[in-house]
Amino acid sequence: MDLLKKQFPVFKKHPELVYLDSTATTQKPDCVINQMRDFIANDNATVHRGIYYLSQQATIMCEAVRTKIKSLINANSDNEIIFVKGTTEAINLVAQSYAKANLKDTDDVLITQMEHHANIVPWQQVCNSDQLKVANIKQNGELDLDDFKAKCTKNTKIVAITHISNVLGTVNPIKEIIQYVRKHTSAVVLVDGAQAVGHCKVDVQDLDCDFYCFSGHKIYGPTGIGILYGKYEILAQMGPYQTGGDMIETVSFEETTFAKPPARFEAGTPAIIEIIGLGAAIDFLLSLGFNNIAKHESLLFDKLMNDLNKIPAVTVIGTAKNKAPIVSFTLEGVHSHDVGTVMDQSNVAIRVGHHCAQPLMKLYNVPATARISIGCYNTEHDIDKCVSSLKKVVDYFK
């Protein structure tokens, strides 16, 4: 896996860079960059409506990516894969299109305390604060399943939950949760998979979720492209989220009929170049293999945790049993912003702040945390440099 770094040109330009912020966005491999460049240079055309050769080719290439994603997450059909800007837009689409039309005043939306702002705020736009129920987490960062079950009632009409927490690294037992929801409610379940798809194999049919969302740029692809998966029978009942070209069947000034999913939810010219890039990113992931990725990342993560635990000033936030390679921590007496600045001087890039999860920060009673997250290109050397720069922080502020 050490050779992998060579496939990422950013590390040629910045040979000293230790990049440990893959949870925010991943670096891009040559194959993604080259395929996007090749498409722009040689194949550029719009999709869906061109009668000419180039446009037909562009359409075939984009639809091939849709099929690729269908296989990646094991959807039932290509028509369940909607191209959106990213996870945030995917959740907003479901909130505005599904929730707005279906939620009654007596219905609840159930989320958890570990959600990203993107899986909190869109729901606040379509329900009152007393309709938004929040399942607690335990001190170790695991979901409190008893509390979740207590709040999951016959009034619950939407459950929106993250697959992997971007702050705590907690991997939620999504399958078990959905089984419970099915048994006790008629709710639809949306899973925020932004942090999952780059690290592990996701099977939406096995999970039995109704919606699953993720972003291209967190799985080695470009920004500006993401995926909303939805079960076809639910998508078919939903009205459009945005309207315009490409999502209609017929338009007159008196009346418009909308296209079937997925086109119904893809108004306007899609992010064609980014779709091509996302396709390349998926090929890249599959060429590595999820087992190899998980093995590599967890080896590095174990080493990191082992080293962090030897620094007495470090307090790790989130110690769930089942964790992705993401760790948040605070350093005694040093604000995380200072941690980030000092580590940056050693070319170690980590994230500091509230990670778009202010309610979670409040829960742990910290203003902010520092966060280290691991991607496929990281090496043991990266972890060593990270830990030694962290020790430097401790010395500096002693």
Added chain:
Amino acid sequence: MSLNKLYQDMILEHNKNPRNFKTLSDHTHYSHGHNPLCGDDYIVMIKLEEDVIEDITFVGEGCAISKASGSLMTQILRGKTINEVMKIKDQFIDLVTKDESEKDLLGKLIVFEGVKQYPIRVKCAALVWRALEDALGNNNSKHLVSTE
């Protein structure tokens, strides 16, 4: 870029032992400054007599730069008139944002000169000063300022 330019010894010392870091129960003016990006959060409290700062304190939490800025700010401003305070504030903001600026009123505050090399940290240094500005500003304010 040397870290020592940003974290001068005096800044590190004031971060560890901030001066005037307490509540001022008989304050006449106050403001709450917040930086949502990093969570820095301070309340600046001022006791104004006529137009002179009789006493000034701050409480809250944040990074080394923001805390030292509050500590040194409160030290230098005690006993100053509002007119003088505003001049010092302007010179301080210029110090951390401009390549060249007047520095004659800044005294020890000159240790923050290195901050301008770290654009993302300018808001840390400026936060308590923005709260000060708000505290002494018009009375209709909600006394809540944000640097984002």
